[in-house]
Amino acid sequence: MASNRRAVPKRAIPRPLSRGVGLAAGAALISGIAIWLNGLAVGTVPDAALFTTLKNAVAALVLIALAMALVRPGQLRDIGRNDRLRLVLIGIVGGSVPFVLFFSGLAMASAPAAAFIQKTLFIWVALLAVPFLGERLGWVQVTALGALVIGQAILVPPQGISWGVGETLIAAATLLWAVEVVLAKRVLRTVTSPIVGAARMSIGLVFLVGYLAVSGRLGLLATVTPDAWAWVVLTGLVLAAYVTTWYAALERAPASLVTSVLVAGAIITGILGSVSAGVAPAPEVAAGYLVIGAAAAVFCLAGLRGPRLAAAA
Secondary structure, three states: OOOOOOOOOOOOOOOOHHHHHHHHHHHHHHHHHHHHHHHHHHHHOOOHHHHHHHHHHHHHHHHHHHHHHHOOHHHHHOOOHHHHHHHHHHHHHOOOHHHHHHHHHHOOOOHHHHHHHHOOHHHHHHHHHHHHHOOOOOHHHHHHHHHHHHHHHHHOOOOOOOOOHHHHHHHHHHHHHHHHHHHHHHHOOOOOHHHHHHHHHHHHHHHHHHHHHHOOOHHHHHHOOHHHHHHHHHHHHHHHHHHHHHHHHHHHOOHHHHHHHHOOHHHHHHHHHHHHHOOOOOHHHHHHHHHHHHHHHHHHHHHHHOHHHHHHO
8 A cells, every 4th residue: 555655855954155165265274284294294104005095094984983973873874875876986986096096197297297287176176067066157266267277387387297198197086086076066965074074085995905905015014113103193184184174165065166265275285385494485486375365265255145156055
């Protein structure tokens, strides 16, 4: 006998846009600090892939504990089949495969090429967000995106960059991270950010450990010193804070806005590097910081005040 009860639709997660913009700025701040710390820490571990796997393991443990503390068991049971599949895909295309591609490409590509290609993430997210997420970009947002490209080109000049296998691998990794953003934005409509963050890091960790095993690098664990473990724990905790803030921002604001604001993290990294080295940034570098900061601010204001972009959120 058919039931007369009507299915109750899932309630959408509330997403205050202003809070999302604030969280995006927080993610940019944490990202800038994380990149600077990683530059200091990566040399303490004998292999970059091993360092990333260990750091991701620390972050995964923290995020799993956070999800267990904040998420009710019923929320896990309510996750639909499609969203479960997307969570697995996020772990693969965001938390594992791109890292392998990036490491492999980094060994073959020039440092300027790697830095410039990876920094174009916000462009690909904006291009994907329009058809797949229904986000709209007005002329103000498009102008701000152009300014971000100019600012990046000032900080990481693309002259002299040649294209080869290494650059192709890095570009593929960047595109996969852009796809991850789109997938995460779709999942975050009905699944809370602690669940998405924990799934991304834990599923990705499984594949990274498998990569280390296949490439014969697990034996390098015995060579990690106590000082290196301290760096691993510190950078892993910072990564957990970044992932938590990043997904919380995506939960509340358009993907194109969040990734564009994230570019401002380069300013934090540059300032920390200058302070630690005891030198002032060059005038052209300071100009790049100014362009990026202004473009990110314009993007935030357009997102908060522009009714079309706000409606898309």
